[in-house]
Amino acid sequence: MxxxxxxxxxxxxxxxxxxxxxxxxxxxxxxxxxxxxxxxxxxxxxxxxxxxxxxxxxxxxxxxxxxxxxxxxxxxxxxxxxxxxxxxxxxxxxxxxxxxxxxxxxxxxxxxxxxxxxxxxxxxxxxxIQGLAMHRLLAQYAPYRPWHRFVYVYTSEYPARSLFGTYPMILVPTLTPISRLIDRLHTLRPQFLACYPSHLRELADAMGPAGCKRLGLHAISVSSEPSSQRERDQLSQRFGCGVYDEYSSEELTRIAAQCEQGTxxxxxxxxxxxxxxxxxxxxxxxxxxxxxxxxxxxxxxxxxxxxxxxxxxxxxxxxxxxxxxxxxxxxxxGRRLDAFVLPSGRVLTSGWLLDATYSFLLDVGAEIAAFRLIQRSAGHVEIVLVPGHGWRPDMAAAVQARFVELVGEPLRVEVRLVAEIARSPAGKHQPIISHLRGRSGTC
The missing domain is CATH 3.40.50.12780 (ANL, N-terminal domain)
Structure with missing residues (x-):
C-alpha cells in the first residue's frame, strides 16, 4: 500500500x-x-x-x-x-x-x-475512520497519548507514519528474525506493541521475564492467530502489561477488540x-x-x-x-490452519506462512491470484500458485528463492503452477496443508 x-x-x-x-x-x-x-x-x-x-x-x-x-x-x-x-x-x-x-x-x-x-x-x-478505530483500539487498553510510540509487526507499512509528528507508528516486518525484533524494540522503546501471538510467545521465550518487563510496554495487542484468554493472561504477567485480542480483516477493517476487562x-x-x-x-x-x-x-x-x-x-x-x-x-x-514443522524442529506457524505469501506479492512483486502451501515431508514444501494477469515466467524462481531465504535453513521447495486450486469436500479453500499428521498442530 x-x-x-x-x-x-x-x-x-x-x-x-x-x-x-x-x-x-x-x-x-x-x-x-x-x-x-x-x-x-x-x-x-x-x-x-x-x-x-x-x-x-x-x-x-x-x-x-x-x-x-x-x-x-x-x-x-x-x-x-x-x-x-x-x-x-x-x-x-x-x-x-x-x-x-x-x-x-x-x-x-x-x-x-x-x-x-x-x-x-x-x-x-x-x-x-481507520485512524479513529486504531486510536480507540489502543486507548481501550491503556491511556494513549500523542507522544506515545506504537510499533506494529505487520506485512506492510500503514499509509502514514504519524499524524504530522503526533502518534508515531513504526513498522517492523513480520518476517523479521526474533533477535532483530528484540533489537528494534530496545532501540525504539515503544509504549504500545501489536503483533501475532506467535511473535509474542517467541519474544517471551527469548527475553525471559526480566527482559520482557524491561521493555516498559503499556499494552500489547495480538491478532490474526488464535490465542486463549489464559495464554494472554500468562503473557501479560511476563511483560508486566495487559495483552489484548483484536479481531479485524482487510475487507471490514477493525471489527472488535477487548477492553481492559477482557470483553x-x-x-x-x-x-x-x-x-x-x-x-x-x-x-x-x-x-x-x-x-x-x-x-x-x-x-x-x-x-x-x-x-x-x-x-x-x-x-x-x-x-x-x-x-x-x-x-x-x-x-x-476463525479458520484453523496447519503449521509446518521443519527437520530442525522449528515450527512455521500459519501466521508466518501467510506472511511469506504476502512477501511473494509485496517483495517479489509476483502476480498471484491464489495459492496453496503444502508440506509433503519435513524437508519438502510445495508452493501451488494460480498465476495472475501480470505473471511472468521468471516469477516462479523468484518465489522459490524468496521462500528458501525466509526459512533460512535447508529445505526442498518446488513451485507448481495450476489453472485453479481445488476446494475441500466442504467447499472451502485450504491455503496451508501439512501431511505431517500429528506434528503440525493448528495455528
Missing part, C-alpha cells in the same frame, strides 16, 4: 479531529442512538452501491430489493449476502464504484486464511455485524452461534455489504462493567 500524499494526510487528520468527540462517546451511547447511526450509514451505503456498483445492483435487482426497502436494521436481512468469490468474480469493474480514480486510492491485498488474493480499494482521502466489544460504528445460521441466509438472534457477516459502513469506493467473513461467533448484548454499550462477541472461531 502506498503512503498518503501530504494533502491526503491533511484531509484525513482534519476529519479525525472533527469526528473524534462523537467517536469517543459513541461506545457508551444508548442502544437506540447507536442503532440510528448504523441505519443512517447503511441506508447511504446501500443506496450508493445500488446506483454505482454493478455487483450490488445486479444482486439486489435479482432479489427484487432496492434501497427504499431498507427502513429498519432488520430489513437488511432481505438483501443478499456476498462472499469473497463473488467479489473476486466482479473485480475490478463490477466491484468498484463507477468512475473511481485508482490514482487517488489506496490498494491493499487480502489473502487472509483463504488463499485467494483480493485487492481491497479505499479512497485515500476518506479513511479517517470483545464490536466497533459498531465501523461495522454492522450479523450472525447467520450455518449454510443458510437466516439471521440468528443475540446469544446464538452463527457465521459472522459484516458490513463495513465507511468504504464507498469498494463496498463490502453483508460480507461473509467465514468465522463463527456469538453476538450478545454488552454486560461488561466497563460501561460500553456496544455489543460483545464471544466464542470467536
Amino acid at each position: 502506498r503512503s498518503f500524499t501530504r494533502r491526503e494526510l491533511a484531509v484525513n487528520t482534519a476529519q479525525i479531529a472533527a469526528a473524534f468527540p462523537g467517536f469517543w462517546r459513541r461506545p457508551f451511547a444508548p442502544r437506540a442512538q447507536i442503532r440510528r447511526y448504523q441505519l443512517r450509514r447503511l441506508q447511504a451505503l446501500v443506496a450508493h452501491a445500488y446506483a454505482n456498483v454493478p455487483l450490488y445492483a445486479e444482486l439486489y435487482r435479482g432479489a427484487h430489493v432496492s434501497p427504499r426497502d431498507l427502513q429498519t436494521l432488520e430489513d437488511l436481512r432481505h438483501f443478499p449476502t456476498v462472499s469473497k468469490d463473488d467479489v473476486l468474480a466482479a473485480y475490478p469493474d463490477g466491484a468498484l464504484t463507477r468512475g473511481l480514480d485508482l490514482r487517488r486510492c489506496l490498494v491493499s491485498k487480502s489473502s487472509g486464511s483463504s488463499g485467494q488474493v483480493l485487492e481491497v480499494v479505499h479512497q485515500a482521502d476518506r479513511v479517517s 470483545h466489544h464490536v466497533f459498531e460504528d465501523v461495522v454492522y455485524l450479523e450472525l447467520l445460521a450455518p449454510d443458510s441466509e437466516r439471521v440468528v438472534g443475540l446469544g446464538e452461534p452463527g457465521e459472522v457477516v459484516g458490513t463495513y459502513l465507511h468504504n464507498f469506493a469498494m463496498p463490502f455489504i453483508r460480507y461473509r467473513q467465514g468465522d463463527t461467533a456469538r453476538l450478545e448484548p454488552s454486560r461488561c462493567g466497563c460501561g460500553r454499550t456496544f455489543n460483545q462477541l464471544s466464542e470467536l472461531r
